[in-house]
Amino acid sequence: MSSRVQRVLDTLSIEQVGRDEFQGSSLPMPHGRVYGGQVLAQALLAAAATVPDDRPGPRLPHSVHGYFLRPGDIDVPITFAVERMRDGRSFTARRTHALQGGQPILSMISSFQLEQPGLDHQDAPPDVPDPEEIAVSGDVLTALDHPLGTFWGRYGAFDIRHVEPQIYLRPATRRTDVQHVWMKARGPLPDDEVLHRALLAYACDQVVLEPVLRRHGTGWATPGLSVASLDHAMWWHRKARADEWLLYAQASPSAQGGRGLGTAQVFDRGGALVATIAQEGMVRLP
Template identity: 45%
Template structure:
């Protein structure tokens, strides 16, 4: 990564409100890792990050590191990740890639994110050469088109208590289909599902791996809202602390992350301070493009 790219990435805020092409370009720079040595890469965090590194950022960067050791004709079809320790955004993350297997059809990589000599993140990713097979998929839920919905900034106007990081520029355009959790918390109408339209807020380069990594980044943005919404509580407005524990993604079909996709999420279970959340990604034409499962740590006062 060039010094200019580092400076651009340092200006990116990962969680907030308004966005645009300049903010998205900063995310692209953030995902442009510096190659230190064979199988070793280094990534940085935005200067104005929260206290710990955003989970979607470290997952996206780790997938970039894995993908850069794999032939471009082999596409990632799954990843499984564990968030081991909180990442410190003030220092770089070193990504060490282990080339587990290079087979005739599949390639497997293991990536460890390291800070101060300790692992903070571990990812396994599998890549496959294209081949034909059975075809079926769930249908997309019937939801309003994204252009008919309020922007994230418009949704936030009447909620001055959410004046922290969630109002800063974000590289992902998010439009809630149903009332967002901070609204249902006040109305008492708990939602069993959390549905948002998303897209990169600008135009991305024509690089398949980059689009997959941007979706990976976005997949961690609203997923834990699903278990919170069922209980009428929300970040910043209630006494709740949380963190991603593990994260799995399966990529089913090609897509562009700078075109609208629906993120349909729900939480089938919560117990022992852990909440499970699942999600499906649909392209605007109804194509199922990816599936996600995450377990998160959510602590609330008893």
């Protein structure tokens, strides 16, 4: 397994310290703040660890709704306190608080469902080039003299490939909120459906707000740019693997008041819609 992927898996491997309490560490981010996708994935895994293992099958997460309340400190352990809100015949609901120093840095409700038959339809996937036809976006970051660029370029656990020109170093020449990104883990992962769903939550936080920047003709290297995740919603529709190519079809319906909304539909290689994501973030320019 790739050392990059193993590093993330080790971080997501939280320790149970009480019936409904868990503890985890953080990736060594260069700015000293906890990566939002990491704490989101850890909170989901903590909630999942309290869900009953039904027969003939498990209850899998189908949605999360969370708020990032405070920046986390990578040097302080995170406590995940899970509240058992409901265990119904088909659905289970959990509230998870991620805590540092007794203060919540994330508050999230997740819902789990026993797999059942029902109505089935989906949007069609966009027509875009295959990932093999596109350069690895992170390659431009490996030689960059910037702490975040160095971290994601050399230690990022996901192979990310932008169909449209990436906006890491400079803004796109065309102002649009349309963005398509292929993404997969840089190595094989265990056959654990909950882990794969958690890793989708982990990975999407790297790109979900990029359509906001693209729409306004700016990029990650813009001097004075300040971006922070505020809240996150995610729905899983069908099974998917994070170590196989997934296409994020992204947009930004609105930006106002120092906030921008990013959305994504996630399709697998066969065209199945596996997840939908929405995140609002603080986006401020000088």
